[in-house]
Amino acid sequence: MVAATLAIHLLLAYVLDREFDHGVRAAEEAERSHQVRAALMDVLSVHRDVETGQRGYLLTGDPEFLQPYREARGVAEGTLRTLDGRLERGSPLASGVARLRELSRAKLDFADRTVALKAAGRPARARAAVASGRGKALMDAIRAQVAAMDRLERARLADRTAEEFRAHERTRTLSFLLLAGMAAMLTAAAVAIARAWDQRRRLHTRLRDAAARQQAILDSTTDAIISLNPSGSIESLNRAARAMFGYREDELLRRDVSVLFEIAPERGRAMSFADRLGLGEAGGGRTIDITGRRSDGAAVPTEVAVSPMALPSGVHAVAVVRDATERHRVDRLKREFISTVSHELRTPLTSIAGSLGLLAGGAAGPLPPRADRLVAIAHANSERLVRLVNDILDIEKIEAGEAQFDMRPVPLADLLGRTVEANGGYAQGFGVRLELAPVDDAAHVLGDPDRLTQVFTNLLSNAVKFSPAGGVVIVMASALDGCWRVSVSDQGPGIPEAFQPRLFDKFTQADGSDTRAKGGSGLGLSIVREIVARHGGRVSFDTAEGHGTTFHVDLPRADEPARPAASAAPLPRVLHVEDDVDMTRVVASALEGRAALTPAHSLRRARELVAAERFDLVILDIGLADGSGLDLLDACGRSAPVIVFTAQEAGAELAHRARVVLVKSRASIGRLVAAVDDALGLPKEAA
Amino acid sequence: MTARILYVDDEDDIREIAAMALELDPGFLVRDCGSGRAAVSLAAEWKPDLILLDVMMPEMDGPATLAALRAQAETADTPVAFITARAGRDDAERLAGLGACGIIAKPFDPMTLAAQVRALL
Structure with missing residues (x-):
């Protein structure tokens, strides 16, 4: 719009300048035209004066008349020159001037001749010359020529004026249009500016409102x-x-x-x-x-x-x-309340559990069979109530940071050995066997032995409760970056995926009916997590529905990490052919410190590795994404012993071709470790 | 070996059960009383081999009773074990610091209580 306005401005300036030039030129033309016509009149008037002087002298013979005659005769040629000088170059009057000059010359010659005859005393001849009418005719011709030229000049001026007028009209129209355009543009600009200004004002108001609203929200x-x-x-x-x-x-x-x-x-x-x-x-x-x-x-x-x-x-x-003042106060009240209630519960519980214990133990003499069964039920449940109260008090204390932890290096072999032994009887009650994989005697963690016993007792008790009758619960310890990992594996139903996020919450078990069926307080894993967290460790789990669950407790190690690879003989090299990446990690962590594991996640990669390198042992999965591990069995078998570790049921034929065949499940890692130790001839460590 | 055990607890029912549980050991002669004050005078007179003291009792609690027992010549050296519903580790340490020879947690297992006490003697 600015550019358009500027263009209109320039155009208008150009048009007006041209119009001014036209005006000036038109005025000059008119002036010149007037001067031409005045010069024409001068020519005519001079020749009239000549004629008047000539006639006066001829009629009267008075030389007085010769005075104007001579004056006019003297300037006649000058008036013609003036006329000629006033014509513009190429003027149509130029030829008229030549004709006029001829007529003038003839007229003046004639007048001169008559005046000379009169002055020579021959008046009759002078009169006869005048009477011939030649002088009059010449004078009429001059008059006619002047009139014709005057008309022509007038017509020319009129034409010019008309043309100028038309040009002026055109300029006026153009100027009007340009001015109108500019006015429209200025109006549009004004409207646009007003609109922008209004928009700005509205935006500003909205911003101010938003800021005020936000401040009001913040303040409220x-x-x-x-x-x-x-x-x-x-x-x-x-x-x-x-x-x-x-x-x-x-x-x-x-x-x-x-x-x-x-x-x-x-x-x-x-x-x-x-x-x-x-x-x-x-x-x-x-x-x-x-x-x-x-x-x-x-x-x-x-x-x-x-x-x-x-x-x-x-x-x-x-x-x-x-x-947080109020929250702290409420927390304290809650803790005090729970503590008081729990202690108050213990007093009647002591009487109930005590009475039932004495009855069930036969302290009051033998009971009839049905009464004995009822007393046993009441006794078991009173003990469960005691455990619940103890767990509630425990977790409240740990969460409130009131529980004291007596941290010191704890030998893992001893701790796990005693815990497994202490829970052996409990497991037996469920028809479950506890198995402790060999633990390095040097393995020490930093912790409170009583609290750690509580952790592993809870994990063992869970594993036992969720194991099928005849199942095995395996406990093993493995070195992990800066810590010892204790894993407790069961062969239970696994943890449903939907339940996993809530696993460590208080009062949860996979479903409500289980809580009763398994007789737990629903606090065991919460306590485990709290205690392990206070040790600077962490709890995790691997589970597959139908294939059991393994809980891992990672605790900071208190011993120097054993580095047999760096100092003594290099670790035996083991190739692990397995397409489940997670499984290779689990096995690698279980074998850490025992063997240097090279994973191969496909049959193709395994073939390359077998061809290029030497291994002391091969752990081989059968069902691989790009083929069957059986194809590799013979190629490997020539150079290294093979442990088949597969999810498929092994046929008798396979058992002949491999050193050991193990059926894969999370719970079988302990057996795999033992088989690896055996195959590599590593010394078995006492549990 | 016959031993005299004095069981002190303000809860009558618990006293009765504890007495029955302790008497499962034929070597134990058990008496009980329901307050610290009664315990101090009975102990001076009966001279038990071990006193089992409940911690939370009205008027005169376990620690106060222990102090009173220690203050009188007849019972100054009598072994005293606390029996308490507050058997957390910090509680146990505090009570042990008072000069008790053992802590037994409530609720106790009546079938093994006598063995626990026998171990303290």
């Missing part, structure tokens, strides 16, 4: 909300924050957040608020407990959730702070 929440710049300076805070900490907004803006919380002050390093809280960069969304500091110096327990807010100027943070 009961949680304190503080926004911080990347280095932890306070940028904004809501009403609840001001109330919680007892400051005015201007007292806190641009101050470091350590004014409000007991955290490390900023030390000039570019350290984010999340870093300073120990949350790390990925700490967004997590809630942590920190002590806040009010303006009057009083401490406020708070829970703070920090979320990162990526802005062009860096990662800012929003901290949502909740006063």
Whole structure:
């Protein structure tokens, strides 16, 4: 639009300039035309004066008349020259002027001759010359020529004027159109500006409304909300924050957040608020407990959730702070209540369990068979109630951080041996056998032996409860990066996938009916997780429905990791042909420190490895994605012993061709380890 | 070997059951009483070989009773074991620090209580 307006401006200037030039030229033309016509009149008037003077002298003979005659006679040629000079180049009047000059010359000659005859005293001849009419005729011709030229000049001027008028009209129209266009454009621009301005105003209003609404929302929440710049300076805070900490907004803006919380002050390093809280960069969304500091110096327990807010100027943070005083009070009341109730429950339980125990134990003499059965049921359930109360107290204590842990190096072989032995009787009651794979005597973990016994007792008790009659529960220990992993494997039904996320929650078992059927409190795994967490370890599990479950407890090791590979003889090399990547990892971790495992996830890769390298042992799966492991059996069998580890049932023929055939399940890892030890001739360690 | 056991607990039912459980050991002579105050005077008179003291009792609790027992010449050296529903490890350590020779957790197993006590003697 700006360009169009500019173009119109330039065009208009050009048109007006041309119009001005036209005007000036038209005025000049008119002036010149007038001068031409005046010169024509001069020519005519001079010749009239000549004629008048000539006639006067001829009639009167008075030389007085010769005076004007001579004057006019003298300027006649001059008037013709003037006329000629006023004509423009190429004027149509130019030929007229030549004709006029001829007539003038003839007329003047004639007049001169008559005047000369009169002056020579021959008046009759002069009169006769005049009477001939030649002088009059010449004069008429001059007059006619002048009139004709005057008409021509007038017509020319009229033509010019008409043309100028038309040009002027065209210019006027064009100017009008251009001005109208410019006016339209200016109007459009004005409308556009007004609209943009209105839009801006509305946007501004909307932004202001949004900001006000947001502030109102922030101010109406009961949680304190503080926004911080990347280095932890306070940028904004809501009403609840001001109330919680007892400051005015201007007292806190641009101050470091350590004014409000007991955290490390900023030390000039570019350290984010999340870093300073120990949350790390990925700490967004997590809630942590920190002590806040009010303006009057009083401490406020708070829970703070920090979320990162990526802005062009860096990662800012929003901290949502909740006063945790009430929560702490309620937690304490809850713990006190649970503790009191549990202790109060123990008193009547002591009487009930004691009475039933004496009856069931025959202290009051033999009972009739049916009464004996009923007393046994009541006794078993009173004991279950005792366990439940004990578990509740335990977990409350551990969660509240009140439980004391007496940490020291614990020999794993001894701990696991005693726990397995202590639970042997319990397992027998379910027709389940407990098996402990050999544990390295040097294996020590850092922990509280009583608490760890509790952990493995709970895991064993679970494994036993979920094992089929005649099943085996295997306990084994393996070295893992910086820790010892104790695995407890059962041959039970596995954990349904839907249930897995809630596995460690309190009071859960796979379904409600199971809780009763298995007689657990539903707290066992919660206790396990809490205790292991307090040891700085972690609990995990592998499970497959129908194929059993293995729980792993990883505990920090208290011994020097055994490195037979580095110091003494190199580890025996074992090729593990298996297309299930998870299974290769499980086996690798189980054999860590015993053998150097090379996994091959396809038959093709296994063939390449067998051709290129030498192995001391091959663990071979049969059902592989790209073929059958049987095809590899003979190729391997020539150079190294083979342990077939497969999900398929082994035929008798296979048993002849391989050293050992094991049917795969999570629970059979212990047997695999034993078979590997055996095949490699490793010394068996006493449990 | 015959041993005199004094069982002190404010709960009558538990006292009765404990007495029955202890008497499963034919070598035990058991008496019981329902308060710390009664226990202090009975112990001075009866001179038991071991006193089993409930911790939480009204008026005079287990530790106070122990202190009173230690304060009187007749019972100053009598072995005392606590029997308590609060048998957490920190509780056990606190009670052991008071000079008890053992801690038995409630609820106890009546069929093995006598053996536990025998081990303390």
